[in-house]
């Protein structure tokens with residue numbers, strides 16, 4: 001086995017253990033392989049090991065790799081910040097966008113989604129710890145933004161995404177994730193049909209899965225350190 005294959009199998013074992021520990025089906029947690037700053041050859045390698053879902057942060061880099069990997073059946077997720085001038089390419093090339101925090105961006109993505117494609121799946125990014133260094137909305141703004149986005153025809157609101165501040169221990173990690181999980185439930189109670197909690201990275205995926213993560217975003221533990 002090569003390194004990427006070994007790493008993937010190790011991550012699958014971690015997901016399975018974390019899910020089983022809280023009586024969840026391991027298949028209810030999707031593994032998003034974050035391939036930013038890694039070459040197309042690494043993605044091809046992971047694909048050969050069975051990975052089908054990849055996340056990229058930088059548009060030009062992502063489009064380049066998509067070109068090189070056209071022969072593969074990959075589901076591409078955009079997990080970077082989205083400026084207005086990038087919405088068209090994102091709407092045309094990706095299946096998901098995780099970092100929506102403005103209605104204006106959501107409207108552009110919806111308008112620019114090619115009609116022959118299924119609606120673009122989107123998550124609203126929540127800045128759960130109110131960090132000035134991070135994008136995302138406060139939970140207090142969530143109901144209004146979700147109601148603005150939900151009816152747009154070219155996109156489909158799937159749920160919430162967040163990157164909490166690093167914490168010392170699993171209990172503290174779970175506290176932040178639990179607030180996101182409650183917020184998703186509350187959206188559902190308000191009649192917004194969403195099912196995705198995009199939470200959990202290499203260092204906190206167990207806590208995220210315990211609080212209901214349906215999608216973990218893992219880079220370093222699959223592809224190694226980035227330069």
Ligand SMILES: *Cc1c(COP(=O)(O)O)cnc(C)c1O
Nearest residue numbers: 034079201202217218219220221
């Ligand atoms: C880079 C990145 C990840 C992956 O982080 P690792 O620490 O390498 O697992 C996950 N989510 C987002 C939004 C990222 O930018």
